[in-house]
Amino acid sequence: KIFQNHRVRFVEKNIALDSEYGKELEQRCKCVGEPPSLPVVFIDGHYLGGAEKILGMNESGELQDLLTKIERVQHPHTCQTCGGFAFIPCPMCHGSKMSVFRNCFTDSFKALKCTSCNENGLQPCASCSQ
Template identity: 85%
Template sequence: FQVSTALEFGRIVIYTTSLRVVRTTFERCELVRKIFQNHRVKFEEKNIALNSDYGKELDERCRKVCEIPSLPVVFIDGHYLGGAEKILLMNESGELQDLLTKIERVQHPHECPSCGGFGFLPCSACHGSKMSVFRNCFTDSFKALKCTACNENGLQRCRSCAG
């Protein structure tokens, strides 16, 4: 899961969650997302509730920083910037605006008509059941196997906006 800072130059990556189990965490994730949307900058949101690989990637990246941050976590140009509190303080002081000058702007913000902006859709092969049914060639019986086309939640990346 090693991410090169050269590959992330000029990019914002935000690790968030859409789970509402811990309300304060969800609200902080929403706040950071809205701050970047209001600045009309292009950013990649990695929702660890929808894909566990994002959680593993975040753990790997945070080991390098020697910090175990709480969500949301923001990286700009491949470098750890901080969580919700730091982003909020930087936004209020104007530091964030200065930092975002080199980031690509969103001209006409729109929501993907396929996934609604989540970046994931139910699997087209198993329809979200995470099981794929195959017929045994030697008998008339069917065998249920784990679907290999989707993740652990029965979701696939949206081809319209994420892929």
């Protein structure tokens, strides 16, 4: 919410929606020698800190100084496709994580793991660049 109030462009990565985000967080925190914790903020790839540090920096005005070089958002809007979550249910399996395959030689169907989506049955939203 703080970054929305400052009207800066930012990317929020929810590790509950995609495990790749969790792996990326672990790798980034390991590089700076910090234990992975949530929430955590990186600005231009540099570790800034967690929620308490960001709140403190916001109160002192230090955050405003750091955000002067960050691109501003003139008219913030929510993506109409994903509602701002950056992910949509997989159109191939409809979020079930299984795709149905029909055997051409018999009338039987087999359920296979969908290869189009992540472990939660989601795909990145193509309509927004979050």
